[in-house]
Amino acid sequence: MSDKGRIALDAMGGDQGPAVVVPGADLALAQHPDSTFILFGDQAKIEPLLAAHPRLKSDAKLVHTDVVVRMEDKPSQALRNGRWKSSMWLAIDAVKKGEADVAVSAGNTGALMAMAKFNLTTMPGIERPAIAAAWPTLKGQCIVLDLGASIGADSAHLVDLAAMGGAMARVVLDLERPTVGLLNIGVEEAKGLEEVREAGRILREGHWPQIEYAGFVEGDDIGRGTVDVVVTEGFAGNIALKAAEGTARQLGQILKREMSRTLATRLGYLLARRAFRALSDEMDPRKSNGGVFLGLNGIVIKSHGGTDAEGFACAVDLGYDMVRYDLLAKIGQTLAGHESEAAQ
Amino acid sequence: MSDKGRIALDAMGGDQGPAVVVPGADLALAQHPDSTFILFGDQAKIEPLLAAHPRLKSDAKLVHTDVVVRMEDKPSQALRNGRWKSSMWLAIDAVKKGEADVAVSAGNTGALMAMAKFNLTTMPGIERPAIAAAWPTLKGQCIVLDLGASIGADSAHLVDLAAMGGAMARVVLDLERPTVGLLNIGVEEAKGLEEVREAGRILREGHWPQIEYAGFVEGDDIGRGTVDVVVTEGFAGNIALKAAEGTARQLGQILKREMSRTLATRLGYLLARRAFRALSDEMDPRKSNGGVFLGLNGIVIKSHGGTDAEGFACAVDLGYDMVRYDLLAKIGQTLAGHESEAAQ
Numbered sequence: 001m002s003d004k005g006r007i008a009l010d011a012m013g014g015d016q017g018p019a020v021v022v023p024g025a026d027l028a029l030a031q032h033p034d035s036t037f038i039l040f041g042d043q044a045k046i047e048p049l050l051a052a053h054p055r056l057k058s059d060a061k062l063v064h065t066d067v068v069v070r071m072e073d074k075p076s077q078a079l080r081n082g083r084w085k086s087s088m089w090l091a092i093d094a095v096k097k098g099e100a101d102v103a104v105s106a107g108n109t110g111a112l113m114a115m116a117k118f119n120l121t122t123m124p125g126i127e128r129p130a131i132a133a134a135w136p137t138l139k140g141q142c143i144v145l146d147l148g149a150s151i152g153a154d155s156a157h158l159v160d161l162a163a164m165g166g167a168m169a170r171v172v173l174d175l176e177r178p179t180v181g182l183l184n185i186g187v188e189e190a191k192g193l194e195e196v197r198e199a200g201r202i203l204r205e206g207h208w209p210q211i212e213y214a215g216f217v218e219g220d221d222i223g224r225g226t227v228d229v230v231v232t233e234g235f236a237g238n239i240a241l242k243a244a245e246g247t248a249r250q251l252g253q254i255l256k257r258e259m260s261r262t263l264a265t266r267l268g269y270l271l272a273r274r275a276f277r278a279l280s281d282e283m284d285p286r287k288s289n290g291g292v293f294l295g296l297n298g299i300v301i302k303s304h305g306g307t308d309a310e311g312f313a314c315a316v317d318l319g320y321d322m323v324r325y326d327l328l329a330k331i332g333q334t335l336a337g338h339e340s341e342a343a344q
Numbered sequence: 345m346s347d348k349g350r351i352a353l354d355a356m357g358g359d360q361g362p363a364v365v366v367p368g369a370d371l372a373l374a375q376h377p378d379s380t381f382i383l384f385g386d387q388a389k390i391e392p393l394l395a396a397h398p399r400l401k402s403d404a405k406l407v408h409t410d411v412v413v414r415m416e417d418k419p420s421q422a423l424r425n426g427r428w429k430s431s432m433w434l435a436i437d438a439v440k441k442g443e444a445d446v447a448v449s450a451g452n453t454g455a456l457m458a459m460a461k462f463n464l465t466t467m468p469g470i471e472r473p474a475i476a477a478a479w480p481t482l483k484g485q486c487i488v489l490d491l492g493a494s495i496g497a498d499s500a501h502l503v504d505l506a507a508m509g510g511a512m513a514r515v516v517l518d519l520e521r522p523t524v525g526l527l528n529i530g531v532e533e534a535k536g537l538e539e540v541r542e543a544g545r546i547l548r549e550g551h552w553p554q555i556e557y558a559g560f561v562e563g564d565d566i567g568r569g570t571v572d573v574v575v576t577e578g579f580a581g582n583i584a585l586k587a588a589e590g591t592a593r594q595l596g597q598i599l600k601r602e603m604s605r606t607l608a609t610r611l612g613y614l615l616a617r618r619a620f621r622a623l624s625d626e627m628d629p630r631k632s633n634g635g636v637f638l639g640l641n642g643i644v645i646k647s648h649g650g651t652d653a654e655g656f657a658c659a660v661d662l663g664y665d666m667v668r669y670d671l672l673a674k675i676g677q678t679l680a681g682h683e684s685e686a687a688q
Contacts, residue, residue, distance in 0.1 A: 110530070138594055148529045151537055185492045185582040186454075193495055193579060219586025223594040235537060236580045238529040242563025243584040244591040250482055250567040251595050254626055258619035265616040272612025275602035282598055 005032060005320040006101045008094035011041030012068045012087040014106025014305045014312070018042070021106065022049035024303075024312025026056040031313065032320050035059070038094055040087040042066055065090055069111045071305060078111030079118060088112060092119050095298040102319035104290075106303035106312060113149055113293060113302075120298040123328070125335055126160055129295035130234070131302065132168050133241075134288045134318075139225030143169045143178075147291060148238035158182065158199035158231055160335075164294040165229040166211035167330035171321055177210060178228035181217035183236065199231075210334040248283055286311030290318035292327075299327060349376060349664040350445045352438035355385030356412045356431040358450025358649045358656070362386070365450065366393035368647075368656025370400040375657065376664050379403070382438055384431040386410055409434060413455045415649060422455030423462060432456060436463050439642040446663035448634075450647035450656060457493055457637060457646075464642040467672070469679055470504055473639035474578070475646065476512050477585070478632045478662075481569030487513045487522075488566060488574045491635060492582035502526065502543035502575055504679075508638040509573040510555035511674035515665055521554060522572035525561035527580065543575075554678040592627055630655030634662035636671075643671060 007028075011021045018041060025037055037060035039046055050057040067086040069078045082089050088107050094100040096119050105112050109131075117129055132145035145165045146153070153161070162180045169178035180203065184196050196216070203213035214227045219240055222230050232240070259269040269276070281287075289311040291302040299322045303315035351372075355365045362385060369381055381404035383390055394401040411430040413422045426433050432451050438444035440463050449456050453475075461473055476489035489509045490497070497505070506524045513522035524547065528540050540560070547557035558571045563584055566574050576584070603613040613620070625631075633655040635646040643666045647659035 136594075138597060151529070183583060185495070185579055219583040219588075220590030220593070222587055223590040232583070235529055236583045239527060239563040239576070239580045240583045240587040243566055244563075244587045246564030246567040247588040247591040248595060249564070250480075251592060251623065251627065253482060254623050255619065258622045259616060261619065261622075265619040268612040268614070268616025268619070270612070271615065272603060272609040275599065275605065275609040275612070278602040278605075279595065279598050283595065 005035040005323045006038070006099070007035055007316060007319060008038045008091040008100035008103040009040065009316075010088045010091040010103070010105035010107055011039040011046050012107070014303065014307070015071070018046045018049050020307065020309050020312050022046060022053055022056065023309035025060070025316060026053040027309055027313035028316035028320065029056055029059060031317055035320060037061070038063060038091075038100055040065055040090040040094075041068070063090060069107050071108050073108055073111055075110040075114035078108060079114055082111070083115070083118075089115050089119070092116050092298070092300060095300070096120055101323040102299040102301060104301045104303060104316050104319050106305050106307065106315070109148070109291075109302055112300065116293050116296055116298070116300045120296040120300070122295050123297055123331065126164070126295040128157055129293055130161055130164060131291040132165055132294050133291045134172055135222055135230070135241075135244075136283055136288055137223050137225030141173060141288070142222065142225055142228050142230055143172060144222060144230045144232075144237060144241065145294065146232065146234040146237050147241050148234045149293070151233065151235045153195060153233035155195045155198035155202060158195060158233070159202050160295065161231045162199070162203055162211060162213070162229065163334040164331050165231055167327060167334045168292060168294065169228045170210065170330050171325040171327050172318070173228055175228055177212050179212045179214040180229040180231060181214045181221065181227035183219070183230055183232035183240070184216040185218065186216070207337075208334070209337045210330075245285065252280070287314055290315035292318065292322060294331065297328075299323060349379040349667045350382070350443070351379055351660060351663060352382045352435040352444035352447040353384065354432045354435040354447070354449035354451055355383040355390050356451070358647065358651070359415070362390045362393050364651065364653050364656050366390060366397055366400065367653035369404070369660060370397040371653055371657035372660035372664070373400055373403055375661055379664060381405070382407060382435075382444055384409055384434040384438075385412070407434060413451050415452050417452055417455055419454040419458035422452060423458055426455070427459070427462070433459050433463070436460050436642070436644060439644070440464055445667040446643040446645060448645045448647060448660050448663050450649050450651065450659070453492070453635075453646055456644065460637050460640055460642070460644045464640040464644070466639050467641055467675065470508070470639040472501055473637055474505055474508060475635040476509055476638050477635045478516055479566055479574070479585075479588075480627055480632055481567050483569030485517060485632070486566065486569055486572050486574055487516060488576075488581060488585065489638065490576065490578040490581050491585050492578045493637070495577065495579045497539060497577035499539045499542035499546060502539060502577070503546050504639065505575045506543070506547055506555060506557070506573065507678040508675050509575055511671060511678045512636060512638065513572045514554065514674050515669040515671050516662070517572055519572060521556050523556045523558040524573040524575060525558045525565065525571035527563070527574055527576035527584070528560040529562065530560070551681075552678070553681045554674075589629065596624070631658055634659035636662065636666060638675065641672075643667060
């Protein structure tokens with residue numbers, strides 16, 4: 001790793017492509033002036049945007065490609081048509097070649113994961129990569145994984161998720177020894193899936209210097225902030241994330257509609273707008289934007305495809321932190337701490 | 345089925361037992377004066393409460409038992425200690441014997457399901473029962489199932505869930521032909537679990553006069569009201585429900601905290617309190633209280649254990665509607681409509 005954060009960007013990814021990526025990177029650079037950027041994508045589209053952001057322009061290298069992975073491409077299509085040459089592939093490949101420390105893309109999640117896995121391969125001891133993200137809680141944030149990289153998980157994969165999520169929590173939440181919970185239905189030991197129970201046993205009985213296993217947690221413990229890391233397999237994790245996002249949006253819409261109904265409610269809204277701002281600030285999906293691909297020999301961040309420049313900047317910031325505080329080494333440590341114990 | 349709704353109550357179930365069940369039943373009776381009640385439980389505790397609710401008292405029969413299933417009992421323990429004699433068992437048994445049309449309990453979910461399954465047995469053609477509930481959406485309500493009756497589901501079980509949930513939507517939402525979506529991660533046909541894809545194929549290609557299959561939906565489609573019925577297996581369903589409930593509670597707490605910060609926000613709150621009331625009314629978990637056990641030869645409703653009298657009354661109302669509009673016959677119709685087609 002270099003001292004600076006060297007960030008490779010898939011400039012064509014996301015609903016808006018470079019129109020969000022370029023100003024987003026510019027915001028991220030303002031936050032971390034020691035970053036450098038390599039942008040991959042269509043020169044004709046990116047250059048005028050760079051011209052409008054001179055700070056970024058002076059700090060960024062632009063590598064042209066006109067091959068773009070589309071949002072609707074299946075992972076196999078994306079690999080077939082986009083390998084070696086798409087903006088998404090080239091951003092990942094910059095990490096592989098050691099030219100960048102992290103790749104960030106707002107493109108097609110399935111394609112990004114397939115390419116990252118193909119090119120970077122999984123870390124020693126990790127069979128399947130995962131997607132993790134920060135989730136706002138009443139106490140601050142927690143890390144939730146897997147958010148949909150793979151469906152189903154045996155106990156060994158759940159334990160890997162616990163170790164990787166723990167390492168990410170040490171970086172993102174700046175904790176010495178984060179608490180880790182296994183998502184289950186019901187908190188009694190006897191309930192739930194066989195593999196979740198078995199993973200619970202391994203985590204409870206093993207020696208884990210870097211994480212503290214806190215037992216089973218339920219869906220409502222995530223937002224409550226009961227633990228620092230919530231571990232589940234990708235199907236349930238993705239559904240939990242989207243159900244929660246949907247609920248937050250639903251409440252926001254109802255509140256907005258009701259607030260505009262009468263003169264009194266409109267006036268009340270004006271008087272209390274500081275409170276509404278604080279709420280939407282705290283729950284702002286842009287602020288927790290950025291899914292980290294864990295378990296690969298390199299760091300890749302997936303930004304939400306529909307985010308704006310501010311949201312994209314948060315995903316880049318997250319990547320910067322992962323590099324700066326050495327996520328990969330911390331994952332290795334957490335796994336090795338356990339393995340050295342297991343080998344005794 | 346009798347003309348009236350004859351409702352059997354486990355008067356000892358829930359965190360508060362008869363202190364919530366009795367006033368809750370009284371509220372439900374006011375709503376549906378043609379209901380009659382049988383209360384099972386500790387006479388010494390229930391009688392003074394009935395004395396305070398003369399309307400209910402004149403309409404209810406009290407059957408004494410001092411055996412109670414505890415909230416912490418495992419299903420096997422509950423069956424061992426509570427079969428034939430606990431208030432929970434006796435309420436279910438009243439349905440089995442034809443003395444009541446529906447049983448309602450706020451007790452231990454696992455025990456209630458185990459007893460209901462043991463005593464009522466599953467409907468012909470249904471292998472595993474499910475728990476379904478109404479979920480508030482931006483468009484009104486939808487039915488979500490399975491919320492945790494069993495973990496994992498093959499394609500046949502998912503199709504059963506679609507049929508049973510469809511029947512419940514016809515009753516609760518008063519729809520001719522509700523739309524049904526399969527919960528998945530990603531809306532493309534190719535994504536997701538093999539069994540979800542296969543269930544999608546069966547639903548898409550089959551002839552279903554009573555339900556309209558609408559394809560895959562994602563976690564955020566639930567609250568959006570994209571479909572009338574959302575089908576998933578019990579692990580993901582339970583986690584989605586609790587993640588959504590947790591998010592709603594989290595937002596409510598943040599808003600409350602922020603609203604009390606300054607004089608302006610407090611005044612704003614007062615002016616806009618009508619809007620806040622409308623919001624909490626719309627999202628009130630008491631109003632969607634009541635999980636319906638589907639797939640059994642009899643109707644059993646699980647009320648939330650921590651609800652109040654108003655919430656318990658909603659669970660009883662739900663049971664009343666299930667009886668009044670003949671849920672069991674509608675499930676049979678939906679399944680038979682498909683089977684007669686399949687047999688051709």
